[in-house]
Amino acid sequence: MKITCIGGVGTVTGSKTLVESNGLRILIDCGQFQGLKQLRELNWEPLPILPSTIDFVLLTHGHLDHCGWLPRLINQGFSGKIYCSAPTAAVSKLILLDSAKIQEEDAKMANEGKYSKHEIAEPLYTVEQAEKVFSHFQIIQPNENVVLEEGIEAVFTNAGHILGACSIELRLENKVVVFSGDIGRDNDLLMFSPTKPKKADYVFLESTYGNRLHPDTDPKTELEKYINDAIQNQGTVIIPSFAVERAQSVMYLLWQLKEEKRIPDIPYIVDTPMGISMLELFINHKKWHRLPQEEFTSMCKMFTMVSDYKETIEVIYNKQPKVVIVASGMVTGGRVLSYLERYVGLPETTVVIIGYQGEGTRGRKMLDGAKDIKIRGKYYELKSKVVEIETLSAHGDQKDLMNWLSELEEKPKKVFLVHGENEAADELRIKIKEEYGFECVIPWIGQEFEL
Incomplete structure (x- = not known):
């Protein structure tokens, strides 16, 4: 099994993780980069593989940094299913349509105001292209086994964070690989507490607030x-x-x-x-x-x-x-x-x-x-x-992230810290090593791992 961190590493945006096993290609999330210009410019770059060769997308939730590149993926040839919860499909539709509309409006204003460095400013994708995503959604039920192919299964569990957000447990090659997605807070005002994983050979854990504790204020x-x-x-x-x-x-x-x-x-x-x-x-x-x-x-x-x-x-x-x-x-x-x-x-x-x-x-x-x-x-x-x-904040802090790991029955082979800026990820790495003794890796964009 080979896993490539295409996005969402060293930063909190552009989440994309490619899993390759026995000729099958699975993309965990397909997010848009935001923030720094050099990150935003990555949205215009092609993936390291042809989108037409990707078999499935597994979507943790509907935020733009996790679903916002789907229109370009499909426009460039992806024709497979996008598995997600029912709320995630609904949220993604709203997010993508809104994003496309804003991009069209921004491009129009840039052209009329002549403040774009390009001769003609273009949107990253259009409303029409965003709408083409929706027929690819395949709704799953939480905690049920989803058979992607013989010997490859996925289970989606509640992650808190936002409506419909899930962590994903991928079972393949006699291994269990858990992708946390964005972990919510244990005491969130509206969302239920995240479901903690019990078994994992490898964990890909978000680290947005890996170096922070939310203040104990009202x-x-x-x-x-x-x-x-x-x-x-x-x-x-x-x-x-x-x-x-x-x-x-x-x-x-x-x-x-x-x-x-x-x-x-x-x-x-x-x-x-x-x-x-x-x-x-x-x-x-x-x-x-x-x-x-x-x-x-x-x-x-x-x-x-x-x-x-x-x-x-x-x-x-x-x-x-x-x-x-x-x-x-x-x-x-x-x-x-x-x-x-x-x-x-x-x-x-x-x-x-x-x-x-x-x-x-x-x-x-x-x-x-x-x-x-x-x-x-x-x-x-x-x-x-x-x-x-x-x-x-909808993101769990360091204490919440540590708590999310607390019910693993056996020590995972490795924990990969993703979806976090480097300082946050490194401080979380130290904390996990001290408290649990787990080996942690902080990947960079484009890094490949053979598991």
């Missing part, structure tokens, strides 16, 4: 403070959010605060069409989350849902203090850019960062104290207050 109290402070100064609160699960978590906390009369009666707005669409998925896939139906219904009534971009413009130019949840979570694109163009120059504005910010993203630069940020070819002075609520 995110609801932090939100309460930031909102009340901003409103007292007649300011607007902008919460860039991942539309999938994080937006719903923030909505739930704001609803609780409002019910408890701890935040004022002002407009609370959700301006992310994808985030709004996700609310329907929470209704359709109740077994994948723990939000009570009656509370969910009451929560939704509290918010003004904005889908049409004309409404976005009206909200942006309304000077009334307000709280806006808007995509995207790493401030890489989408409607949040329109809000920031208007509001980052106002000292009374508060921008609340609530999720992991990849290297090179606007969100990371804002947290790191940038004096200005570049949006659509123009620089904007950053005068607004930028704060972070770390406890709202």
Whole structure:
């Protein structure tokens, strides 16, 4: 068996791991690179093998960094099945359509504004190409054996993180190889705790927060403070959010605060069409989350849902203090850019960062104290207050990742630390070696392993 780390190593984006066994090729995730320019440029590069020679894709979950390269994979010749949970298929459809639409719009604006270095700016893929992915989805049930071919089976188990997210146990050549996907938190607000693996010869474990522990603080109290402070100064609160699960978590906390009369009666707005669409998925896939139906219904009534971009413009130019949840979570694109163009120059504005910010993203630069940020070819002075609520991350921290390994019945031959920046992965490597004695490897992009 040969395994090649095509993406999602040394970084938290572009997850792609190729498994080759007895002439069969299986791709675990097919993500898009985000953040640093040199990473984003990899999205335009061909895979080291022809997509037409890949037999299956096994998808852990529907975030862009795990599913966002599927349209190009299919456009370049892949014709096989994409196995995933029902919520993951639904989430991926929303993510891919939204991504394609944003890319088409960005290319159009770049061409009209003439700020692209290319003679003609093109999207990475179009809406039409994204739609061609959907017929390839093959829905699996969690904890059931999926026979890919004689002697090769896969089992998908709950990973927490977001709706439908799974870890994947691949059984082949009398070995068990476990791919963690993105591991959620043991005490997540909406998701169930991740299922821990019992057996594994080899483990590919994410290490996003391998060097961090989430603060032992109450995110609801932090939100309460930031909102009340901003409103007292007649300011607007902008919460860039991942539309999938994080937006719903923030909505739930704001609803609780409002019910408890701890935040004022002002407009609370959700301006992310994808985030709004996700609310329907929470209704359709109740077994994948723990939000009570009656509370969910009451929560939704509290918010003004904005889908049409004309409404976005009206909200942006309304000077009334307000709280806006808007995509995207790493401030890489989408409607949040329109809000920031208007509001980052106002000292009374508060921008609340609530999720992991990849290297090179606007969100990371804002947290790191940038004096200005570049949006659509123009620089904007950053005068607004930028704060972070770390406890709202959908990723497990070092303690959660260590705990996920705790029920392995036998010592794995190796643990490969992926989906993490090098410093985080290395600190997790040391921790795992000290506590469990497992041998850990930190791969680089393109590295091959024979197992």
